[in-house]
Amino acid sequence: MTLNWLLIIRLGLVQMALGAVVVLTTSTLNRLMVVELALPAVLPGALVALHYGIQITRPNWGFLSDAGGHRTRWIIGGMAALAFGAYGAAQGVVLFETSYAVGLTLSLLAYALIGVGVGASGTSLLALLATATAPHRRPAAATITWLMMIAGIAVTAGSVGAFLDPYTPQLLLKIVGIVCTGAVALTTLAVWGIERGVKAPARHSDTPRLIDGLREVWAEPEARFFTIFVFLSMTAYFMQELILEPYAGLVFGFTPGQSTSLSGAQNGGVFLGMLTVGIAATGLRIGSLRHWVVAGCLGSAVSLTVITGLGQVGFAKALIGAVVTLGFFNGMFAVAAIGSMMALAGKGRGAREGTRMGLWGAAQAIAAGFGGLVGAAAVDVMRVASGQDAAAFGAVFLAEAALFVLAALMAMRVIEHRQGRNAIIVLGE
Template identity: 50%
Template structure:
């Protein structure tokens, strides 16, 4: 059963504002600072890649942090503490980046702990936020809630990059620090105002006085032993690996194969992201009629994955036959499919976080989040490796991109097949909370 009253739309939007704040700070550290290292300072791309890799690696701590919020019973302190850690890490990362036009070792000595703090902050705040959303949103609203909070996170990306782009020119280390500090302070205040008083009083789901040594290891083993949670974790990994493998190759593909300019490929990326937003909005609207049923979410996940695989198969041959107009349509279609699949998967994640052994919602959500983070960290790298291998084997650029798109399509098809068993795995032999009508009980 729900702890406390279910959130209405206003409560969902308030949590969405926290996601907006998270997105605003994260995009500075993973995008803007990355560009400065590679372009302005002409440092090896692998350096920024390794620093961003630390950010993803720290998200392996999500299950542990989710367990901590389970024991304490309240998610708000983890959200606020996580945002504070994230903002501190972002400011330190900006200072370290500004130092990189001088001796590199002192800059790296500061950048490494800074990116570790960014990863830890996102893990704490993001996991607790999703658990709170899963526990306090009625099942019929979960599809719409998932879309709303992710759309608001993307809005944080868009607003921050637009504002930072105007204020960072002409570049200086002092200007970079000032912009980052302003964004960090405003993001923290926004999250604080959005979340304070929202959760209310909550009882610990686990009595902390009864927690033996190694309690987290036991809790994690318990959740991993649940067939449903384990299967969904593996599904998230495969699906998000497919989702992220395309990120670093779509714009270069348009430039290398079609000879598009930087501005034109950026417009294509905008079209694709617009498709993602459209897919999420569509899923939110449809969620009103499906009442958030897991069976309906499962079907939308499969549809999104199958549609993405189809577009990628077309992209694998498009270099020989397509025009720029058809390329725009394909990018829009790929974004739409990705948006539908991602929003439906997040809504299903919110449903499944509460299904299983009671009091383990945070561990379960943390496990799902860690799988997503690891997949994102590996996906971009895997896509670029496949591109280089495909070029070597085929002896041409087209063959390299075709290799990436074909493998990525295969991953999406594998995810679609795995999605067929979401919510159906472990019907026997695993403790399940009783159902309330056609949807699982949340508690």
């Protein structure tokens, strides 16, 4: 049998758990290091870049789960590794207060373990979805699980922000421990027994080496140019990830709980943006994927410009609305880009769909780490150079806005209008 809608939603709960744990490391812990501990923003930027960098091994995790035929073990084991890594990262933040060297050592090990856990669990989960979902349900399954991940991020960030005030190290460890334990338990219950009940496709013994498959795909112009687009747009997408909460704390005086809730509001906007494109594009047949990608990129650029302006005038009340708007356009761009990937994955040499998705996934992971690190490092440099927090953060936000405009221009050339329309028809089946 193949996955029915209930089983797809169960697997979506794993994605939700992944997002819930990861958002603690990219938002809450990041803000605590920069604001409460007064550490340079490049430090959490480098740590997050480390966990993203390790995720370029995703094709290897997929190969291991393919060869062994035990994806459930990798999903649960990867989630356990992620949970241990996240709790270790929280311990590292606490230890920074007493010993920088010990805190840094533990943080490096913890974020490396986070990268391993996300790669092993997330890749094996997507492989199970791809092989056990009927072809006509795959686009919808991808959309459902992605939205559930965003929902997990938004709900966790918002609820953790509410419970974290007033901040104490003991309260931080307690909250992170609860979230991590719950994520492992939810994953185990959600995925248990599914793999045994589905029919896996026959494996072929003539599968080429991974490096040979990547070379063949890179030789295809469409795949190569789309890889560059993914890297450019995702660099812009992730540049603000590590600096938005410190910006709220340093420039607007937000507390740790308030800035974490701000991150939750942003991800809520991402969810709404994705849902809007899903309803408008697949249900109402409005616009092509290229139109939605371009609109999302340009809207994100405008939102970042507004956020920069608010910092110059100190208008804190409007910040939440501007951040939600940024999230909305980010979500619009992201889900349209995913649809474009689906449309392009089957073009070119046959039996390379997974390799193309793996290549684009690696580009996204590298861009996420690179963008977050560059954004954090640039803020540190600008704060020293200008001596003004608002100006330093604003300069980086404007640079990010310029990248979004460049990505929109590239999308108009890379993503064909006809391909986008066809992809919408497929998604609407």
